[in-house]
Amino acid sequence: MTAIExxxxxxxxxxxxxxxxQGEVTILAGGTDLMPQTKAGRxxxxxxxxxxxxxxxxxxxxxxxxxxxxxxxxxxxxxxRDPLVAQHAAVLAEACDHFASDQIRNxxxxxxxxxxxxPAGDTLVPLIVLDAEVELASKPNxxxxxRRMPLAEFFTGPGRTKRAANELLTAVRIPLPxxxxxxxxxxxxxxxxxxxxTISIGIAGIKRDGALTDTRVAFGAVxxxxxxxxxxxxxxxxxxxxAAAIEAAADAARDEVNPIDDVRASAWYRKELIHNMTRRxxxxxxxx
Amino acid sequence: xxLTHDIEFTLNGVTxxxxxxxxxxxxxxxxxxxxLTGTKYGCGEGECGACTIRVDGETRNSCLMFxxxxxxxxxxxxEGLAADPKADALRESFVEHGAVQCGFCTxxxxxxxxxxxxxxxxxxxxxxxxxxxxxxxxCTGYKKIVDAVESACCGGR
Ligand SMILES: Cc1cc2nc3c(=O)[nH]c(=O)nc-3n(C[C@H](O)[C@H](O)[C@H](O)COP(=O)(O)OP(=O)(O)OC[C@H]3O[C@@H](n4cnc5c(N)ncnc54)[C@H](O)[C@@H]3O)c2cc1C
Ligand code: FES
Ligand code: FES
Numbered sequence: 235m236t237a238i239e240x241x242x243x244x245x246x247x248x249x250x251x252x253x254x255x256q257g258e259v260t261i262l263a264g265g266t267d268l269m270p271q272t273k274a275g276r277x278x279x280x281x282x283x284x285x286x287x288x289x290x291x292x293x294x295x296x297x298x299x300x301x302x303x304x305x306x307x308x309x310x311x312x313x314x315r316d317p318l319v320a321q322h323a324a325v326l327a328e329a330c331d332h333f334a335s336d337q338i339r340n341x342x343x344x345x346x347x348x349x350x351x352x353p354a355g356d357t358l359v360p361l362i363v364l365d366a367e368v369e370l371a372s373k374p375n376x377x378x379x380x381r382r383m384p385l386a387e388f389f390t391g392p393g394r395t396k397r398a399a400n401e402l403l404t405a406v407r408i409p410l411p412x413x414x415x416x417x418x419x420x421x422x423x424x425x426x427x428x429x430x431x432t433i434s435i436g437i438a439g440i441k442r443d444g445a446l447t448d449t450r451v452a453f454g455a456v457x458x459x460x461x462x463x464x465x466x467x468x469x470x471x472x473x474x475x476x477a478a479a480i481e482a483a484a485d486a487a488r489d490e491v492n493p494i495d496d497v498r499a500s501a502w503y504r505k506e507l508i509h510n511m512t513r514r515x516x517x518x519x520x521x522x
Numbered sequence: 523x524x525l526t527h528d529i530e531f532t533l534n535g536v537t538x539x540x541x542x543x544x545x546x547x548x549x550x551x552x553x554x555x556x557x558l559t560g561t562k563y564g565c566g567e568g569e570c571g572a573c574t575i576r577v578d579g580e581t582r583n584s585c586l587m588f589x590x591x592x593x594x595x596x597x598x599x600x601e602g603l604a605a606d607p608k609a610d611a612l613r614e615s616f617v618e619h620g621a622v623q624c625g626f627c628t629x630x631x632x633x634x635x636x637x638x639x640x641x642x643x644x645x646x647x648x649x650x651x652x653x654x655x656x657x658x659x660x661c662t663g664y665k666k667i668v669d670a671v672e673s674a675c676c677g678g679r
Contacts, residue, residue, distance in 0.1 A: 243590075265587055285590065336637070
């Protein structure tokens with residue numbers, strides 16, 4: 235039985251943070267995760283259901299100094315067609331292109347995808363390799379407080395994050411890419427639409443003289459959270475992207491991940507996928 | 523006691539006021555509370571598209587939406603589209619191409635097709651197929667549906 239005592243649809247951030255401060259709240263954005271999860275009983279409603287969909291300040295993509303700022307309520311469809319995202323974070327738009335279906339992209343928000351904290355969430359791996367940080371707002375003693383954290387550190391387990399109960403994720407910030415920046419995303423599923431990733435891979439860095447620096451590698455669906463791959467990154471950092479370096483990085487990637495068997499694939503198959511697709515992506519980066 | 527909430531929204535051009543359970547999904551509300559049964563229940567979890575409606579112009583799966591979230595929004599269902607002369611070409615095209623067999627997927631298909639044509643007025647077959655990714659049909663094999671949408675596009679080619 236649901237024990238919802240209050241429904242609120244605040245019009246602005248201040249009001250929303252006030253409600254969060256008062257006690258236990260279930261946050262509703264697009265509802266594409268929350269509706270099936272509550273219906274199936276996997277998640278129980280808290281006493282307050284707060285629909286954040288009317289908070290205009292949480293929508294849209296803007297330039298903020300040296301950062302691209304994406305509001306939490308920006309939908310996957312909006313990310314797909316946004317000119318600033320296309321210019322500064324094309325790899326994110328690419329990931330959105332392989333996301334669910336048009337109807338779900340029209341409803342699902344970036345903030346929802348992040349806070350759902352699925353290891354297979356499709357925006358997470360590209361955002362991690364772009365060095366994205368999350369912005370969390372709260373109102374602990376009457377005035378609004380904001381903190382930021384690298385997205386790579388935000389996840390603690392499936393469906394779990396470091397967001398405190400009184401905090402709202404307000405935006406994601408991505409540093410504007412430096413000259414020579416390359417970024418790639420790959421999602422493996424068994425069909426092109428409406429498929430949860432079996433694995434996903436993100437690779438980024440600054441490419442100069444045939445080598446990558448500031449290398450970022452991240453994997454989805456091989457651990458309880460999306461993860462960065464420090465040993466694969468180290469195998470690549472500063473090295474010429476020749477066949478030996480690429481093979482060494484692909485081997486490091488396979489050894490570094492520790493996936494599970496599930497309905498979508500066996501652990502062995504996931505490791506092979508990680509190895510072979512990391513190699514293929516690095517080949518493409520080398521020849522780009 | 524279930525918590526209820528008062529909402530007011532536009533449904534197929536007409537203002538509607540309702541008091542509903544805050545956990546109810548929009549599909550159940552449309553079918554069981556409002557009585558518009560053109561929008562179909564196929565899977566209840568966003569996989570089949572039979573429940574597709576327009577929300578402020580965009581298509582969404584009504585089974586994944588909280589009904590309370592209709593408040594203040596402009597909703598169009600297949601019943602609204604059926605009454606819209608702009609959709610005549612699409613409807614006739616589905617009939618002409620035999621794009622309907624059992625018909626269960628048809629309301630969702632037509633809703634999504636109308637959205638594709640609005641956003642991509644000169645969509646080719648590839649764009650149409652991508653746009654219909656979230657709509658399952660167990661009967662037709664899709665070809666006739668894609669043909670129907672393509673020929674309704676730009677008033678037919
Ligand atoms: C059929 C189907 C296919 C799907 N396919 C994919 C896919 O291919 N790839 C993929 O990544 N996902 C997929 N999803 C999952 C889902 O659509 C996405 O995760 C979506 O981005 C969730 O956004 P939402 O706005 O609907 O979230 P909601 O359901 O509204 O919220 C999700 C969670 O985040 C919390 N939350 C939302 N916003 C905030 C905020 N601003 N601050 C704090 N907490 C917040 C909510 O409380 C809830 O726990 C699919 C879902 C379905 C039903
Ligand atoms: S009933 Fe909504 S998508 Fe199947
Ligand atoms: S006509 Fe039967 S499901 Fe499409």
